[in-house]
Amino acid sequence: MSTTAVAVATRKSLRFYDTTVGKKAVMAVSGVVLFGFVLAHMAGNLQIYEGPEKLNAYAKLLRAMPAALWGARLTLLLMVVLHIWSSVKLALLNKLEARPTGYVRHKSQTAGYAARTMYWSGPIILCFVIYHLMEFTLGVGGTPYQEGNVYANVVAGFKVLPVSAFYILSMILLGMHLSHGLSSLFRSLGFDHPRYTPVIKHLAIAIGTLIVIGNISIPISVLAGWVK
Amino acid sequence: MKLILHIWRQKNAASAGRMVRYEAGDMNPDMSMLEALDVLNERLIEKGEEPVAFEHDCREGICGSCGFMINGVAHGPQRLTTTCQLTLRHFKDGDELYLEPWRAKAFPVLKDLMVDRGAFDRIIAAGGYISVSTGSAPDGNAIPVAKDNADRAMDAAACIGCGACVAACPNAAAALFTGAKITHLGLLPQGEPERHERALNMVAQWNIEGFGACTNLGECEAACPKGIRLEVIARMNHDYLAASCHRR
Numbered sequence: 480m481s482t483t484a485v486a487v488a489t490r491k492s493l494r495f496y497d498t499t500v501g502k503k504a505v506m507a508v509s510g511v512v513l514f515g516f517v518l519a520h521m522a523g524n525l526q527i528y529e530g531p532e533k534l535n536a537y538a539k540l541l542r543a544m545p546a547a548l549w550g551a552r553l554t555l556l557l558m559v560v561l562h563i564w565s566s567v568k569l570a571l572l573n574k575l576e577a578r579p580t581g582y583v584r585h586k587s588q589t590a591g592y593a594a595r596t597m598y599w600s601g602p603i604i605l606c607f608v609i610y611h612l613m614e615f616t617l618g619v620g621g622t623p624y625q626e627g628n629v630y631a632n633v634v635a636g637f638k639v640l641p642v643s644a645f646y647i648l649s650m651i652l653l654g655m656h657l658s659h660g661l662s663s664l665f666r667s668l669g670f671d672h673p674r675y676t677p678v679i680k681h682l683a684i685a686i687g688t689l690i691v692i693g694n695i696s697i698p699i700s701v702l703a704g705w706v707k
Numbered sequence: 708m709k710l711i712l713h714i715w716r717q718k719n720a721a722s723a724g725r726m727v728r729y730e731a732g733d734m735n736p737d738m739s740m741l742e743a744l745d746v747l748n749e750r751l752i753e754k755g756e757e758p759v760a761f762e763h764d765c766r767e768g769i770c771g772s773c774g775f776m777i778n779g780v781a782h783g784p785q786r787l788t789t790t791c792q793l794t795l796r797h798f799k800d801g802d803e804l805y806l807e808p809w810r811a812k813a814f815p816v817l818k819d820l821m822v823d824r825g826a827f828d829r830i831i832a833a834g835g836y837i838s839v840s841t842g843s844a845p846d847g848n849a850i851p852v853a854k855d856n857a858d859r860a861m862d863a864a865a866c867i868g869c870g871a872c873v874a875a876c877p878n879a880a881a882a883l884f885t886g887a888k889i890t891h892l893g894l895l896p897q898g899e900p901e902r903h904e905r906a907l908n909m910v911a912q913w914n915i916e917g918f919g920a921c922t923n924l925g926e927c928e929a930a931c932p933k934g935i936r937l938e939v940i941a942r943m944n945h946d947y948l949a950a951s952c953h954r955r
Contacts, residue, residue, distance in 0.1 A: 498911060588875070
């Protein structure tokens with residue numbers, strides 16, 4: 480190695496969020512919160528199989544507590560902002576700055592498809608979330624919308640094939656995103672163990688798959704005419 | 708055997724480089740990759756051409772000097788093997804090999820296949836040491852060390868600082884290297900007092916040098932000729948987060 484002048488940082492020079500390790504920890508924590516929402520949201524949505532009364536009552540219940548509703552919404556929004564802001568900062572560093580000259584030949588040895596495509600699945604999921612809010616929360620998604628009748632909105636919305644197709648694609652990407660993120664976050668937060676890490680990896684893939692199956696079952700059931 | 712070598716040629720740090728094709732015939736399959744370059748260089752010198760510059764020292768796989776990309780893989784296709792220990796018998800007669808230097812902003816190319824890894828030195832200088840008084844040697848067994856910790860520290864200490872982890876990482880992150888040093892020192896009682904300070908300073912220096920961020924892909928672990936495990940990155944993150952909570 481070279482013996483050029485040694486310029487050494489002091490710990491005061493970079494604060495927590497200035498470092499890549501700090502940003503990854505923020506992504507891990509915000510990711511966990513968002514994953515919790517995805518899980519709860521799916522559990523709520525699956526009540527569609529119990530009929531219109533049950534689902535609409537559930538939707539009404541959520542809106543009956545405006546303070547809790549807005550508290551949850553603002554928390555989620557903060558998590559989304561932290562998750563995206565950190566990932567954009569890291570992506571710019573990783574993709575544009577850290578390796579200005581690329582390789583003529585480069586072969587990936589182990590990184591999985593889901594892990595390598597986080598930069599793509601993330602933004603597509605964001606587009607999906609925006610459209611999803613427009614369609615079912617604001618009622619401006621271009622599909623039939625009745626205030627307060629969630630069941631009818633879902634059925635009418637998913638009868639539109641391109642809408643269902645976009646939902647199904649987005650859910651597959653979300654499942655892939657989670658299958659990497661749910662295990663990666665443990666290492667980002669400092670946990671790796673030869674006995675538990677392989678189990679966590681398999682669990683992350685299983686949970687990602689379950690979320691895909693649970694969520695895409697709804698547009699598929701509507702298109703197949705099982706939910707009317 | 709005969710090899711077609713495409714080698715990155717670059718005159719100096721300031722000039723632009725390019726891939727140059729060489730036909731290297733009559734190679735002994737028992738030669739190492741570096742010996743193959745030695746033979747190629749002798750032939751180039753005979754022809755009055757500039758020999759290919761590459762770094763090497765011990766040629767026993769323990770010094771960390773050598774290393775370049777061979778067909779897009781750091782240290783070539785043989786796992787747990789440095790470039791100097793990689794023999795030509797792992798390739799087929801007539802194979803085309805692309806030899807490129809490590810690529811990272813923090814590892815500027817000096818010439819041909821040589822890069823400046825001074826960034827690693829500066830990460831070490833930021834905290835990759837223990838502060839002890841010199842003088843008479845302490846008694847060997849005065850401080851007990853748990854066997855498990857001694858083993859894990861030894862595994863992490865196997866890092867030779869070759870830079871393959873940075874080269875293989877799609878983000879050019881220095882996480883495996885920094886993590887190996889933090890783990891190796893922090894697991895032992897002598898390194899414990901400076902554990903937090905070390906994590907804060909070494910991670911800060913890694914970032915200041917312009918390496919990328921770890922995204923937990925595992926490419927570094929696959930490329931490491933010394934079998935350093937991703938576990939060391941988790942330990943570094945753990946120490947850094949704990950240190951951040953305790954810092955004043």
